[in-house]
Amino acid sequence: METVVESRAQPEHRRATKLTMPALLAQRAARSGTAPLFSDRTIRWSSQTALDIARRRAGALAAHGVGQGDRVALLCSNRAEFMEVVLGCGWLGAVVVPINTASRGMQLSHILRNSGARLLVAEAHLLEAVAALDGTDLSLENTWVIGELPDGGPTAMPAGGMVPMPPLGEALAAAELADGDPFAILYTSGTSGLSKGVICPHAQFYWWGHYTGGNLGVVAGDVLYTCLPLFHTNALNSFFQALIFDAELVVDRRFSASGFFNALVETEATVTYVLGAMVPILLGRPIEQAERAHRVRIALAPGVPGQFQHEFTERCGIHLLDGYGSTETNFAIGGGIEAQRPGYMGQLAAGFDARVVDQDDREVPDGEAGELILRADQPFAFASGYFGMPEKTVEAWRNLWFHTGDRVVRDADGYYRFIDRLKDAIRRRGENISSYEVEQAILSHPAVETVAVFAVSSSLAEDEVMAAVVPCAGATIDPLELILYCEPRLPYFAVPRYLDIVDDLPKTENGKIQKYKLRERGVSDLTWDLEASGYRLKR
CATH class of the missing domain: 3.30.300.30 (ANL, C-terminal domain)
Known part of the structure; x- marks a missing residue:
């Protein structure tokens, strides 16, 4: 029988009956309108300010012809304008398509073409990558530019016009949305071919916030700090952790090994987020005063090798929380800090089913490696499929389970250990x-x-x-x-x-x-x- 662990439940008054972004944002503003919700270290929004920005950015989008279900591509680093567009699209019922700012050539062209984005919102310094593309078959009608174009920058786009990002418009009422309506399309790496656009419904991000924030023990008044890119699930779902747990999210543009601990001190962070390779990089630096001057008690740290976890906690005072999730799924395997075991992802969380199977989807015995497949109890807690790729959707969700492509081992006590990727x-x-x-x-x-x-x-x-x-x-x-x-x-x-x-x-x-x-x-x-x-x- 599968061992499951309970995710730390959020307080009852924060549970939502409607799990769309507009509903969650309105409920947060009603609970704590003046409390801080988001900062990019140049501006700071309260819950009420974020609600007003969502309404008015939606108004600007609608005034320029963007409607419910339209895709809006977003090529932007961690800054307030990124979240403006995300909130505006979510309020309007448009679908935001965040793009990795390092995308170039075939990958960038495929994302724009596959998503059918009508509007591109991009930072000025990233436009050269777009201008270099062949505009054939692109659906772009316009490009909004964030910031000033550098000297010698592109004067035209391969499709549509190019204008500065318009100011906020008139406030709109929230679109009538269901929990399963698409909120974002996030493109995977395309490990065995072209990148796939993962259709992420509104409710999936609610559950990301619920499970991740619960495992991290996020409470009202916490300051969540991330320097990971908002165009990935990891950082984007941290906004929903802040939203539903009455915390604040602070973002930085990028990871700096020399500046990481100073940033924790300056932002008064209590929770942070790192990736596997960041920990040995930080441990490889000389010890500095800021490593112990911060307030951070815990970090989400998927993929950190077991041998580094204890050393990092001893040196920096930050507990590391491992776990398993993917763009298509949710925080399905993990647990709170008390359930951590170095070298393991954790145990199955309540609300999910998991199997470890062979190539014919037959379950393998505990202790034997196989592919991890998952499904969720809650409606729309997982992605809805791959945009414009029905055959890939059927392949990945065959037999009504999502096939992760990851080889894992489940021990007899229910702990899961990652082995490697099945695909290349x-x-x-x-x-x-x-x-x-x-x-x-x-x-x-x-x-x-x-x-x-x-x-x-x-x-x-x-x-x-x-x-x-x-x-x-x-x-x-x-x-x-x-x-x-x-x-x-x-x-x-x-x-x-x-x-x-x-x-x-x-x-x-x-x-x-x-x-x-x-x-x-x-x-x-x-x-x-x-x-x-x-x-x-x-x-």
């Missing part, structure tokens, strides 16, 4: 990387005949990107020149660190590349290393 995924700098998209960028180089991209181990508890490249007949490939070619075509974190220039790739009898052989071979004395070359990628 690469995890680097806190980002999931599609080997397919990296391969397509390299293959577009005229001197490349074929390529295989795969993960090799890193010293920072994550992956490094390696590519084995076969040149065209008679061609010579300079590794650094190939990196310079890839740089404008890929997110910086996806540019390979290691290159092997080879005569051929190992293949099966039917011609499929055997990447496992390349991974086993790994880095050799003949491998070219970007870090050793002295060249530094632009970010």
Whole structure:
């Protein structure tokens, strides 16, 4: 029988009967209108201010032709304008499409095309990546620009016009929305092909806030601090934790190892969020006074290797909370800090079902590795599918379970341990990387005949990107020149660190590349290393 753990319940008066963003925002303002809700460290919104901004940004969107169900692409870093657009879309019933600010080339073009976004809202310094795209088949009718265009910046977009982001408009009444209506489309890395747009309903984010905030023990008056990007589920759902637990969310633009603990002190944070690779980076720095001058008691820290957890807590006084969730699911495996076990994700949370299965979806015995599949008890606690990709939706949700693609082991006492990804995924700098998209960028180089991209181990508890490249007949490939070619075509974190220039790739009898052989071979004395070359990628 499956062991489950109860998520720490939120107080009854905060439980919502309607789980849409407008309902939650209105209820929060009614409870504590003057209490702070959001800050980007340049501005600070109370609950009532956030409600007014949602109404008036929705008014501006409607005045420019955006309606319920329309998609609005958002290419923006962690700043107030990001949340303005998110709240305005949610209030109006439009669907926000946050895009990784490092997206370039084929990936960015695919997201804009697949989502069918009518409007793009983008920071000025990110517009060059959009201007470089072929506008064929894009649905964009307009681009709103946040900030001033740099000298020499683009004067036109590949589709539609370009205007400064309009001011807030007249306040609108909230759209009539159901819990299952789409709130956002978040694009995954596309580990085995093109990125998939995960349709996230309003209620999914409520449950993200409920379970994550409950496990973290968030209470009224807490200050939640994140420097993780709002275009990912991790940071975006922290806003809902603040919303439903009467806390405040403070965001920074990016992670800075030298400035992280000072930021905790300056913001008076009590809860924070880190990724697996951030912890060994912070531990590798000299001890500083700010490590013990902060107020943070706990951090959500998925994927931190067990050997670092105790050391980090002892040194910094911050307890680390592991767990399991994905863009398509929710905080399904975890528990409070008292239930933590180093090296394990935790136990199944009440409200979810889980199985560990073989390739035919038959459950495997405890102690044996298999694929983790999940489902939720609450309506719309999981994503609704992949936008515009019905065949991928059917594949992932076959037999009425969501197939995570992750290999795990469940112990007899109900604790789950992560093993690896079933598919060919690469995890680097806190980002999931599609080997397919990296391969397509390299293959577009005229001197490349074929390529295989795969993960090799890193010293920072994550992956490094390696590519084995076969040149065209008679061609010579300079590794650094190939990196310079890839740089404008890929997110910086996806540019390979290691290159092997080879005569051929190992293949099966039917011609499929055997990447496992390349991974086993790994880095050799003949491998070219970007870090050793002295060249530094632009970010």
